[in-house]
Amino acid sequence: MTDTYPGAARVGIGGPVGSGKTALIEQIVPRVIKRGIEVGVITNDLVTQEDAQRLKRSGLIDPERVIAVETGACPHTAIREDPSLNIHEANVLEDTFENLDLILIESGGDNLASTFSLALVDYWLFVIDVAGGDDIPRKRGPGVVLSDLLVINKTDLAPYVGADVDLMVREAKAVRGEKPLYLTNCRTGEGVDAVLEQVLHDALVARSPK
Amino acid sequence: MRATRRHAYTLTKGAADLLVLNEIIGQAGDPDISRRLHELDHLGKIEYITFSKEDALRHRVRVVTDHGTECAVVLRRSARIVDGAVLLLDDDRAIVTRLSERNWLSLVPRDIAAALELGYQAGNNHWTVRFDGPVMRIAVEGPERNYLDRLAAFFSDRRVTRIDDGR
Numbered sequence: 001m002t003d004t005y006p007g008a009a010r011v012g013i014g015g016p017v018g019s020g021k022t023a024l025i026e027q028i029v030p031r032v033i034k035r036g037i038e039v040g041v042i043t044n045d046l047v048t049q050e051d052a053q054r055l056k057r058s059g060l061i062d063p064e065r066v067i068a069v070e071t072g073a074c075p076h077t078a079i080r081e082d083p084s085l086n087i088h089e090a091n092v093l094e095d096t097f098e099n100l101d102l103i104l105i106e107s108g109g110d111n112l113a114s115t116f117s118l119a120l121v122d123y124w125l126f127v128i129d130v131a132g133g134d135d136i137p138r139k140r141g142p143g144v145v146l147s148d149l150l151v152i153n154k155t156d157l158a159p160y161v162g163a164d165v166d167l168m169v170r171e172a173k174a175v176r177g178e179k180p181l182y183l184t185n186c187r188t189g190e191g192v193d194a195v196l197e198q199v200l201h202d203a204l205v206a207r208s209p210k
Numbered sequence: 211m212r213a214t215r216r217h218a219y220t221l222t223k224g225a226a227d228l229l230v231l232n233e234i235i236g237q238a239g240d241p242d243i244s245r246r247l248h249e250l251d252h253l254g255k256i257e258y259i260t261f262s263k264e265d266a267l268r269h270r271v272r273v274v275t276d277h278g279t280e281c282a283v284v285l286r287r288s289a290r291i292v293d294g295a296v297l298l299l300d301d302d303r304a305i306v307t308r309l310s311e312r313n314w315l316s317l318v319p320r321d322i323a324a325a326l327e328l329g330y331q332a333g334n335n336h337w338t339v340r341f342d343g344p345v346m347r348i349a350v351e352g353p354e355r356n357y358l359d360r361l362a363a364f365f366s367d368r369r370v371t372r373i374d375d376g377r
Binding site: 006007009010076080081091113115117118119122123140142145146175201202203204206 | 232264265267268269270271272282284285286287335336351352353356359
C-alpha cells in the first residue's frame, strides 16, 4: 500500500521517574532500525540533557537523531499544556532527516497525572514499574487510565519488592478497559517485542522507500 | 513554511486491508461537496466516522465507519479533523467525520470558599473547565467515576452540588 508521505508517526512515552522510559527506548530503537524504520528521538529533562546524552552515547542511534528538550519546569507542561517546543523539535527532526518514519518523544520523569497532548503525539505509552508499588494501577492516575498503551516494567523485581504483578494487571485492566497493557523487563528486553508490535499497529507507523 | 515532501510510503503493520484516508477534501457544508453528498445520501452511500473531541486531534488513527469499513486515517500535521470533514468523496462513496459531544460535569459550589477550593482541585488535576455563571463545568475525559471519586469530599458535605441543566 503506498500513498503520499504524511510525515513521521509521533509516539509519546511518559511515566514516573525511574520507571524505565529511557530503557524502553533503548530497547525499541535497535528493533525499529533493524526493520528499516527511520527513527528519531526527543527526550525531555527538567534541567539537564541526561537522557539525551545517555542515548547519544549508547551507540544505538546516530547522535544527530537525538534532540534534548530542557523543560525547566513541570515536565508535563511541555507535553500537554504547551507542547510547542516539542512540536518544533519534531518538525526539526523531520526537516533534517528526510523519510523519517517514527519520532519517539520521551517525557521528563513525572507523576501519575502526566498525560500527552494529542496535538503533539499520535499515540502514547505510559510506563510504570513494579518497584513503584503494586497499588499504582488502582490509584487511577490519568497516565495509567488515559494512555493508549500501559507498560508495567521491571517485572523481574517483583519478588524482591513484594509486588503482586497479577494484581497490578487485574487492577490496570479494571481502570483501562480494553486498552492494551504489557509486562516488560527493559533490562533484558523481555516483553518489548509485543509492545513494539502494538505501537506499529496502532500508530500506523509507515516505512518510507529508501 | 516547512518543506512539503511528496513520495510513496508503506504502512507497516497489518494495514494491507485498511482504507487509507490521508487528506481532508473539504467540508460537508461546502456547496459543491454538499450537492454531491446529497446525491450519495439518497443512495445510502455516506459513511460516518465519529471522533471524540480528544481523538479528533490525532493525525494517525485506526477507525471503523458506521458501515463497518476499517480505515487508516493518516493526515499531514497541518490538517485538522472537525465536524463534517470529508475524508473520501467519489461516485460510489463518501466518508464524513462527526465529532461527539463532550460530556461535561456541571457543578455548583455552595459559597465562595467552596468555589475557591473546587477551582484549586480542578487546576491541581489539570482538568479542562469552563465557567457558566455560578456553574463550573469539567470536561470528562475517560471514566466519569474518576472525577466523582476525586470530588467525593465536596459532595459528602454538600459544599458542591452536581446539577443536570441539560448542557
